[in-house]
Amino acid sequence: MTSTPSSRDTVLASVRRALGVTSREAPRRQEVEARLASHPAGVIPARAQLPPAERLELFKAMALGAASSLDHLASAAEVPGAIAAYLSTRDLPLKLLRGADPRLAALPWSSAPQIDVWIGPSDGRQPVGLSHAFAGIAESGTLVLFSGADNPTTLNFLPDHHLVVLEAKDVVADYETAWARVRAQFPDGQLPRAINMITGPSRSADIEQTLLLGAHGPRSLHVLLVGAPS
Amino acid sequence: MSVAITSPEFKQNATEALADPQLQAALAKAGPGFVGKRRDAIAKLPEFDALRDSVRDIKNHTLAHLDLYLERFEEKVREAGGQVHFAVDAAEAREIITGICQRLDARTVTKSKSMVSEEIGINDHLAAAGITPVETDLGEYIIQIRGESPSHIIAPAIHLNKDQVEADFRRVHTDLPADRDLVEPTALLAEARGELRQRFLAADVGLTGANVLVAETGAAVIVTNEGNADLTQTLPKAHIVLASIEKLVPTLEDAHQLLRVLARSASGQDMSVYTTFACGPRRALDPDGPGEFHVVLLDNGRSAMLGGTLKEMLRCIRCGACMNHCPVYQSVGGHAYGWVYPGPMGSVLTPAMIGIDKGANLPNASTFCGRCEEVCPVRIPLPKLLRHWRQQEFERHLTPAPQRYGLKLWAFLARNGWLYRPATRLAMRALSLFGRDKGRFASMPLAGGWTATRDFPAPEGDTFQAQWRARKAAGTTSRSPAP
Known part of the structure; x- marks a missing residue:
């Protein structure tokens, strides 16, 4: 079912009548085009406007403050070992599901042969999912993830434990810098189907306003932060 | 469930709410938490007020060009493979949504929390078509199994306590062992998670x-802390976004100006846990995501508001701060308001949507203390808009006769200062004299409705005008107000 042309026209005509415009005014159109083309940043808090090392420390503090856990690793080579340690200290099966992301495929999995690594989207039966983040945002300790075969969206939400590899060079100060990077990555303006910004594990305060972790999404969000800021 | 309108019975609703000890306990427990969390969050962001101005300006700009931004939004959704459906009113939105579900032979529809879906009463409509709607936000799920409506726009089950939730889960989840331990709130959360996980995976839409x-x-942006909106939109065959036309902003950067004030004003978080930008259906190489993406853009009277006094209400981002800070909401809860939107924002919006004849009581449910306007992240002058409705009510002769006569008497006195001054002075001194022991009245003749649930403060001395004159004579009026 598509919208009948009349409803669309009725709503737009009603908006124009209320505004006292016709839609043909050139200055209005120019103002809209200019705003879309320039996409001004607005007010950006000073909080995260820091040199790279301090910015990274802010990201870590904010992520921990949002109840994420975090390992800061010197290099990507340490990721499989850190994952094995995460799984065994929590008595989890040594098994995880990830997408086709070449950066995850390139990890030295042979260094942790005890982990059984599967590739694909989740159907809800896997306790642990692994993703690679596009960026981290220091201002609020937020991860930015794209949908697609590299990092299927279901991995972000169905497993009890969501592990996310984030490269320190991809930790930016604010959302605006992250969007600038997104725009650069998709110059035709066609964004991934879903862009997920994730700040900590799932939670709810709907029972007597008491905050509890582990509502419908992952009960734990673990960040594997790799390397030093560029 | 669809909300039956009981706004005309606001006074009766409020009286019952004030006499409900369970509701009073729930409100007393929840209210201060929201206020404190918001205060702490904005104390850590020096730019908060500048962001409020920024969002106000973005919203004003968007509303002034809304026709053009609607066209652009529609074009971009189409380019991404989605469909946009305009709905003039609630009935049309219901038909569009039910039509999509029927075409897909949907048996169940998972829902993430949406006040617009309450506004159009979609759940009853789907159920009548043989399609089961499943609320997945924990608070919404609780009130759905109780057959209730939300009593707060971001904390729908704020009127309930843990024991009530436990009783409802035992009543509804009959497949689970009867002797299970549900004492801890975490056990209730885990049980809801288990029940709803199956519903997420089975949903068609x-x-x-x-x-x-x-x-x-x-992009359609949705924020949750639970992750339920993401499971709702990622797993089924189709994702339907139901949104009202004033939700538009021009750019991604503009969205983040708004998101920075939204979570802080609502729950005192810097950022909600999940902020998702949904840009169309599953792409050719995607292994997951919905096969269809629909956006239903609802007008339902909003375009008409654009041209008048209520235009500023269209900036509202539904954070709930106004009701969290409202002494009336905090005393009577959300259900007393008698329709979908409670609190100060609801008292402005409801008469516009259900008619001033039915909603006339709500603009009177305010002490005009002004806290709603003080905390509003988009600087909506809520008291001014409530006053607009009071004026409408008076002009349309909807005000009860005793009140009209009272107002006329007061107006006569106020216009005749030689009568007003001695009359108020006499009343003030009498009240002051009789109330001097305690500084308040626990009961007063002709004011039992007031004193039944709260004390009436006794005046401390003379009238404002008399004090002003005395200070002017003493040359102290330029000082800051007396403590």
Whole structure:
């Protein structure tokens, strides 16, 4: 079912009548085009406007403050070992599901042969999912993830434990810098189907306003932060 | 469930709410938490007030060009493979959504929390078509199994306590062992998670609202802390976004100006846990995501508001701060308001949507203390808009006769200062004299309705005008107000 042309026209005509415009005014159109083309940043808090090392420390503090856990690793080579340690200290099966992301495929999995690594989207039966983040945002300790075969969206939400590899060079100060990077990555303006910004594990305060972790999404969000800021 | 309108019975609703000890306990427990969390969050962001101005300006700009941004949004959703459906009113939105579900032979529809879906009463409509709507936000799920409606726009089950939730879960989840331990709130959360996980995986269609629509990219932005909106939109065959037309902003950057004030004003978080930009259906190489993406853009009277006094109400981002800070809401809860939107924002919006004849009581449910305007992240002058409705009510002769006569008497006195001054002075001194022991009245003749649930403060001395004159004579009026 598509919208009948009349409803669309009725709503737009009603908006124009209320505004006292016709839609043909050139200055209005120019103002809209200019705003879309320039996409001004607005007010950006000073909080995260820091040199790279301090910015990274802010990201870590904010992520921990949002109840994420975090390992800061010197290099990507340490990721499989850190994952094995995460799984065994929590008595989890040594098994995880990830997408086709070449950066995850390139990890030295042979260094942790005890982990059984599967590739694909989740159907809800896997306790642990692994993703690679596009960026981290220091201002609020937020991860930015794209949908697609590299990092299927279901991995972000169905497993009890969501592990996310984030490269320190991809930790930016604010959302605006992250969007600038997104725009650069998709110059035709066609964004991934879903862009997920994730700040900590799932939670709810709907029972007597008491905050509890582990509502419908992952009960734990673990960040594997790799390397030093560029 | 669809909300039956009981706004005309506000006074009766409020009286019952004030006499409900369970509701009073729930409100007393929840209210201060919201206020404190918001205060702490904005104390850590020096730019908060500048962001409020920024969002106000973005919203004003968008509303002034709404026709053009709607066209751009529609174009971008289409380019991404989605469909946009305009709905003039609630009935049309219901038909569009039910039509999509029927075409897909949907048996169940998962829903993430959406006040617009309450506004159009979609759940009853779906159920009548043989399609089961499943609320997945924990608070919404609780009130759905109780057959209730939300009593708060971001904390729908704020009127309930843990024991009530436990009793409802035992009544509804009959497949689980009767002797299970549900004492801890975590056990209730885990049980709801288990029940709803199956519903997420089985759903044919997912229906969400949107906190923001981005014209630049055709994205529907939704925020949750639970992750339920993401499971709702990712797993089924189709994702339907139901959003009202004023949710638009021009760009991604504009969306983040708004998101920075939204979570802080609502729950005192810097950022909600999940902020998702949904840009169309599953792409050719995607292994997951919905096969269809629909956006239903609802007008339902909003375009008409654009041209008048209520225009500023269209900036509202539904954070709930006004009701969290409202002494009336905090005393009577959300259900007393008698329709979908409670608190100060609801008292402005409801008469516009259900008619001033039915909603006339709500603009009177305010002490005009002004806290709602003080905390509003988009600086809506809520008291001014409530006053607009009071004026409408008076002009349309909807005000009860005793009140009209009272107002006329007061107006006569106020216009004749030689009568007003001695009359108020006499009343003030009498009250002051009789109330001097305690500084308040626990009961007063002709004011039992007031004193039944709260004390009436006794005046401390003379009238304002008399004090002003005395200070002017003493040359102290330029000082800051007396403590």
